[in-house]
Amino acid sequence: MGSSGDDGGAIFGADQQSGDESFDLSMAVSQLASNSTDSRIMLKLLASQLADALGDRLVVQRAGGRLRKSDEIKSVRVTLGSDTLEANVQGPSVQCTIGHSSGGIRIRNEEVDMATWLTRLLSTLQTEAASSEQTRVALENIVIGEST
Secondary structure, eight states, rough: OOOOTTTTOOOOOOSOOOOOSSHHHHHHHHHHHHHSSSSSHHHHHHHHHHHHHHHHEEEEEEEOSSSOOOSEEEEEEEEEEEEEEEEEEEEOOOOOOOEEETTTTEEEEEOHHHHHHHHHHHHHHHHHHTOOOOHHHHHHHHOOOOOO
16 A cells, blocks of 8 residues: 555555466465465455455354454355355364355365365455456455555
8 A cells, every 4th residue: 555564454465467367376375375374364354355345245253242342253254156165263273164055055065274265265256256346356455455
């Protein structure tokens, strides 16, 4: 957002080409992992970047109870088509699962590592971005760090 040390909450560096429509997912995921050593911070940034584009397809549970609201994220669930991607914070680690449904019935649920979860999320968003301007802008914000 102007200063060289402030990325405005972006997850990736602005050194990637904004005109490149087919970004390298493995490079994006590895850059995300190296820039966000704390998975909880990474989930918070992802949730804030995707909130507008995904609307009610993104569900974020925050830590704390009814009386004490927390900024810390407890879990993130993203529903994209027939896939449901969930990330649950458990202490210092994050447990990630990807579920697949057919006809409203979950037929498969697999536990995956964070890199696999991020790759699936970004690739699904990339596919959706081809037909949704709002998703395209959100994906650009995540990948190249531009703010709107």
